[in-house]
Amino acid sequence: MAEYPPLTADEVNVLREIGQRWGSAFRDRRPRQTELPLDPTLGRYPPTPTPTRFGRLAPIEMFRAEKPDELVATVRAGIPESRLGRALARVRRVVLGPPLTSAALLYERMRKLVALPVLSSDLLSSVAYGPEAMLTILALAGSSALGLSLPIAAALVVLMIVVGLSYRQTIPAYPHGAGSYIVASDNLGRRSGLAAAAGLMMDYILTVSVSVSAGIHAVTSALPALTPLTVPLGLLMIAVLLAGNLRGVRAAGTIFAAPTYLFLGAMVLLLGVGLAQVAGRGFTPTPPPPVPAVEGLSLLLVLRAFSSGATSMTGIEAVSNAVPAFRAPEWRNARTTLTWMVSLLIVMFAGLMVLIHLDGVVPRPEETVLSQLAHRTFPTGPWYVIIQAATALILLFAANTAYNDFPRLLFFMARDGYAPRRFLHMGDRLAFSNGIIALSVGAGLIFFAFGGKTQSLIPLFAVGVFLAFSLSQAGMVVHWRRVRGRHWRRRQAVNGVGSLLCALVMLTAAITKFAAGAWVVVIVVPAIILLALGIRRHYNTVERALRLHPPATTARKRLVPTPAQPANGATGNAATQETEESPQEVRHLVVVPVARFDLAALRALAYAASLGSTAFAVHISPDEEEADRFREQWENWGDHLRLEIIVSPYRAIIPPLAHYFATLHTLRPDISLTVVLPEIVIRHRWHELLHSRTPQRLRRALRHLPGIVITSVPIHLSE
Numbered sequence: 001m002a003e004y005p006p007l008t009a010d011e012v013n014v015l016r017e018i019g020q021r022w023g024s025a026f027r028d029r030r031p032r033q034t035e036l037p038l039d040p041t042l043g044r045y046p047p048t049p050t051p052t053r054f055g056r057l058a059p060i061e062m063f064r065a066e067k068p069d070e071l072v073a074t075v076r077a078g079i080p081e082s083r084l085g086r087a088l089a090r091v092r093r094v095v096l097g098p099p100l101t102s103a104a105l106l107y108e109r110m111r112k113l114v115a116l117p118v119l120s121s122d123l124l125s126s127v128a129y130g131p132e133a134m135l136t137i138l139a140l141a142g143s144s145a146l147g148l149s150l151p152i153a154a155a156l157v158v159l160m161i162v163v164g165l166s167y168r169q170t171i172p173a174y175p176h177g178a179g180s181y182i183v184a185s186d187n188l189g190r191r192s193g194l195a196a197a198a199g200l201m202m203d204y205i206l207t208v209s210v211s212v213s214a215g216i217h218a219v220t221s222a223l224p225a226l227t228p229l230t231v232p233l234g235l236l237m238i239a240v241l242l243a244g245n246l247r248g249v250r251a252a253g254t255i256f257a258a259p260t261y262l263f264l265g266a267m268v269l270l271l272g273v274g275l276a277q278v279a280g281r282g283f284t285p286t287p288p289p290p291v292p293a294v295e296g297l298s299l300l301l302v303l304r305a306f307s308s309g310a311t312s313m314t315g316i317e318a319v320s321n322a323v324p325a326f327r328a329p330e331w332r333n334a335r336t337t338l339t340w341m342v343s344l345l346i347v348m349f350a351g352l353m354v355l356i357h358l359d360g361v362v363p364r365p366e367e368t369v370l371s372q373l374a375h376r377t378f379p380t381g382p383w384y385v386i387i388q389a390a391t392a393l394i395l396l397f398a399a400n401t402a403y404n405d406f407p408r409l410l411f412f413m414a415r416d417g418y419a420p421r422r423f424l425h426m427g428d429r430l431a432f433s434n435g436i437i438a439l440s441v442g443a444g445l446i447f448f449a450f451g452g453k454t455q456s457l458i459p460l461f462a463v464g465v466f467l468a469f470s471l472s473q474a475g476m477v478v479h480w481r482r483v484r485g486r487h488w489r490r491r492q493a494v495n496g497v498g499s500l501l502c503a504l505v506m507l508t509a510a511i512t513k514f515a516a517g518a519w520v521v522v523i524v525v526p527a528i529i530l531l532a533l534g535i536r537r538h539y540n541t542v543e544r545a546l547r548l549h550p551p552a553t554t555a556r557k558r559l560v561p562t563p564a565q566p567a568n569g570a571t572g573n574a575a576t577q578e579t580e581e582s583p584q585e586v587r588h589l590v591v592v593p594v595a596r597f598d599l600a601a602l603r604a605l606a607y608a609a610s611l612g613s614t615a616f617a618v619h620i621s622p623d624e625e626e627a628d629r630f631r632e633q634w635e636n637w638g639d640h641l642r643l644e645i646i647v648s649p650y651r652a653i654i655p656p657l658a659h660y661f662a663t664l665h666t667l668r669p670d671i672s673l674t675v676v677l678p679e680i681v682i683r684h685r686w687h688e689l690l691h692s693r694t695p696q697r698l699r700r701a702l703r704h705l706p707g708i709v710i711t712s713v714p715i716h717l718s719e
Contacts, residue, residue, distance in 0.1 A: 006629060007548075007597060012636055014548045015597055019638030036614055037589060038667050040644040041065050062659050063646065070627060070645045075099060077659050078428075078652035092428070096247050099428035101649035109327045112337050117260030119322055120341045122207055122315030122401035124263065125394040127348045129214065130312025131356060132369040137305040139363055142293030146362065148302065153353040156309050157346055159501050163313065164342035166473050166498035167320050168335055169491050173479060175331035179321035179405075180472035181412055187475035187482070191529060194418060198528035199467035200321075200409055202521070203314065204402035206461060208443035212237050213452050215396030218388065230452040235444055237396055242440040245403040248429035259393035264344065266390035271351040274377045278358045286360035300512065307462050307509040312349055314465050315398075316342065317472070321405040399443070407435025417539040418532040420690045426651060462509035463521045466502045473499035538687055542680065545717055546598035588613035590674045591664075592641075593657060593698070595619070597633050600678035604713040605641065608676045616642035618660065622651050653694060658701040665707045674709045675702060681714045 007015065042063060062077040078099065079089050093099075110118060134152060138145045174182055180200060185193025212234045220227045244255045295301065319338040326333040352373070361372045374387040411432055413419035427433030476495035480488045510518050590608040594601045594617045608615045617634075621627035627645045634643050648656050665673050679695040682688065695712060702708050 005596075007633060011548050011597070012633070014550050015633065015637050017550055018548070018602065019636065019640065022640045023638050036616065036642065037587070037671060038664060040616060040618070040642070040664070041069065041071060042663065042667075062656070062663075069631075069643060070647060071660075073646055073648040073650070073652065073656040075650060077648070077656040078650045080655055095243055096429055099650045100248065100430050109330075110322075110325055111327050112333050112340075114257060115319075115322070115326060115333070115337045116340055117257040118404060119318040119337065119401055120315070120344070121260045121394060122211070122318060122398045123313070123341055123345055124260065124348065125211070125391075125398035126312040126314055127267070127345070127352055128368075128370055128391050128395060130309055131349065131352050132363055133311055134305045134309030135356070135369065136363045137301065137308050139291050140293070140295050141297040141301055143288050143291045143362070145293075145297050145301075146288055146291070146357075148305070149353060150357055152302065152306050152309060153350065155306060156312065157350055159310065159505070160313060160316075160342060160346055160349070162494065162498045162501060163316060163469060163473075164338065166476065166495050167317065167338055169494060170472065170476055171320055171323060171335045171338065172331050173476070173483075174320075175323060177321065177323050177408075177412060179409060179412065180317060180468035180475075181409060183475040183479070184468075184471040185416070185475075187478040188471065190416075190418075192471050192475070194529045194532050195525055196468040196471040197409060197413055197418075197532075198525040199464035199471075199521075200317070201406065201528065202464040202524060203461060203468070204406040204409070204439060205442045205446065206464070207314065207402040208238065208241070208399040208439060209446040209450075210461075211395055211398040212241075212443070212447060213450075215392050215398075216452060218392035218395060231448060234447050234452045238399075238440055238444050238447065241397075241399055241403060242436060245400070245436050246427065246429060246431055246433055248431050259390070259397045263390045263394035266387045267348050267352075269383065270374060270377055270387055271348070271355065274355045274359070274373060275351065277377065278355065283358060285358050288360035288362050291362055303508045304512040307505050307512060310466070310505045310509075311461050312345070314461055315401050316345075317465075317468065318401045318405050320472075321408055325404070325408070402443075403436055403439060406439045407432035410435040410438070413532065417536045419535060421539075422692055425692075428650065463506060463513070463518045464525075466506035466509065467521070467525070469502035470499050470506055473502060535690060538690055541717055541719055545680070545715055546600050548598060548602070587671045588674055589664075589668075589671050590615035590676060591661065592617045592676045592678075593620070594678075595694070597637065600680060600713070600715045603715065604676045604678035607711075607713045608674075609641065611674070613674070616644060618644045618646060618657070620653050620656060621645055621647050623647065623649065654697050654701050657698055658705075661702060661708060662705055665705065669707060672707060672709055674711060676711045676713060679712045679714050681716045683717055683719065 042065065062074055063071040064074060065071055075098070079086060131149075131153075134156075135146065135149060138148060138152075170183060174186075180196035181193050183193075184196040216230055216234050216237065219233070220230060226233065247255075319334050319341065323330050323334045326337070352370075355373060356369060359373065359376055361369055361376070363369055364372070367375075370391060371388060374384045378384045378387070407423070410419050410423040414421050414423040422434050423432065423438075425432075425434060473495045477492050477499060480492040480495065510521070588611065590611055590613050592601075592604050592608045592615065594605070605617065619627075619630050621630060624647060627647055631643065631645065646656055646660060661673060661675060665671070675698075677695040677698065680691065682691070699710050699712075702710055
């Protein structure tokens with residue numbers, strides 16, 4: 001798992017060497033189960049402790065023993081002990097549903113019929129504004145220039161086919177995730193990968209804000225009385241998208257599938273009836289109304305129209321980023337879904353462009369092109385309203401594609417150390433909750449700042465997304481040259497053509513729309529790259545500080561630690577009198593929470609063992625696989641202390657540990673439980689955002705429990 005990376009082979013060898021040194025130190029004294037004053041598996045005592053303050057907070061039934069030396073935390077163990085925490089947990093369960101175990105991840109994956117609407121809403125909804133954006137540019141040169149719409153549309157169809165084929169090749173080549181960031185990083189270098197990631201991050205945030213803005217505009221056009229409520233309605237819609245996606249991939253797919261399929265049905269109806277009507281008159285084009293020219297027809301104007309029409313392709317990369325979210329075989333199902341998406345896009349885009357040309361429709365500020373087509377095709381009856389409602393819904397829910405890909409992109413970046421590691425964590429419903437929340441906050445701020453009128457941000461779409469497309473395809477050119485294989489030259493040629501065409505669209509959009517807002521990309525993309533590199537430097541510092549070293553160099557003073565003072569924040573009650581005044585009155589039991597074998601963990605274990613009291617370690621595992629892996633590492637080290645593993649299938653860390661320590665104290669209130677916490681001490685305040693701060697959170701959770709002493713063993717970072 002990304003949150004619990006395994007030790008390398010060299011680290012395992014170093015761990016064995018360090019364990020041999022521990023063996024010599026413990027030759028005469030090896031604290032084992034027989035020396036512990038209580039059973040850490042909670043198995044030798046009645047299932048319910050004596051009713052006390054702790055009996056209410058931490059009943060033993062919060063854990064169940066399924067293996068020797070291993071406990072499994074139940075769902076109740078993940079509930080905070082404070083009154084406010086319990087209330088918020090109840091609200092969260094009502095809104096998001098009950099938590100899912102890590103074993104349910106397989107069932108949260110998407111089948112193709114669910115993945116199609118979830119991942120294609122952004123791509124397919126773009127036909128509602130892409131053709132109109134292209135015609136709006138051509139109309140600047142007058143009615144005569146509108147005849148170029150079909151050749152330009154044909155070129156765009158070729159671009160769609162080439163890019164679709166390129167990504168069809170990319171998915172099986174990268175079956176664990178074929179997004180632009182991964183492909184560009186693997187083949188062109190980390191900075192190229194970060195540039196692609198920056199472009200995609202901008203695209204995803206703009207997708208949410210602009211899609212919601214367009215959907216709300218469609219609603220207020222039909223109901224003008226709601227216009228003053230544009231911003232509140234938009235923020236409410238973002239909140240709905242946030243809650244829906246926090247419920248998990250499968251639940252979100254169930255919620256958001258209907259609007260996509262409704263829109264597909266509406267487009268099939270519109271194209272089928274419209275083309276049948278045109279065929280009835282012998283496919284004779286209707287002359288468009290006269291449009292005055294405001295500028296001359298030029299190559300630059302044609303390129304602008306081409307790049308504007310290319311916005312119909314935003315979202316085509318969604319499947320490649322979400323390959324791990326598919327059911328097995330992941331890459332094959334993802335590739336099939338991508339084929340469906342691109343095929344539907346081409347059919348709808350080409351059909352609409354042909355119908356627009358034959359019906360002589362031109363853009364009008366008071367009515368969209370799609371609305372004009374629907375009016376002409378269905379002058380009476382309910383079908384016009386149905387088509388408009390389906391369009392409004394797909395525009396509103398097109399943002400859902402970004403909610404699937406943006407958190408996953410942050411996950412990949414965090415896995416490589418270029419984003420805060422909190423984006424690796426899955427929430428209660430097996431969704432990347434932190435990434436989903438970050439996307440909602442960013443989109444909400446943009447929507448609020450622009451008053452719900454985000455049309456000025458549309459020029460950024462083509463620049464950011466085609467930057468990622470071009471880097472991804474260029475990376476695949478290098479990939480095929482490196483790995484070769486069957487038909488590698490043909491595949492390289494396909495990706496090469498795709499890269500050149502995407503780069504052409506990107507440069508055209510950047511040049512022609514620079515003054516309209518594309519200049520922002522010049523600032524934001526380098527800023528994101530610099531921020532990501534700064535985050536990586538910090539994590540490199542942490543890795544160097546915590547790396548295991550051979551025994552000969554372990555004692556080397558690489559850091560400057562300061563003595564840690566035991567923190568006893570406990571308060572007495574009727575059950576436990578904290579009146580010990582001499583060493584003879586104090587009975588110690590030392591517990592060391594260990595997340596991973598590194599220098600911080602070994603220093604904490606060494607400190608605990610040096611106290612001369614009985615001690616054992618406790619480890620929280622999200623699943624059985626990680627528990628078995630850590631137990632093997634513990635045995636490689638030498639098994640010098642008793643190890644207790646708590647499996648937390650709901651991935652909670654702090655509440656299960658706090659309940660476990662409280663339960664230990666309830667069993668033997670006469671014992672002082674000393675919790676030794678390994679802790680990283682950072683120099684810069686902003687680095688706190690890059691860490692989960694688990695020791696601090698656990699300290700706060702244990703501070704008010706009597707009989708528990710909390711000791712920190714710090715590792716000070718030198719930079």
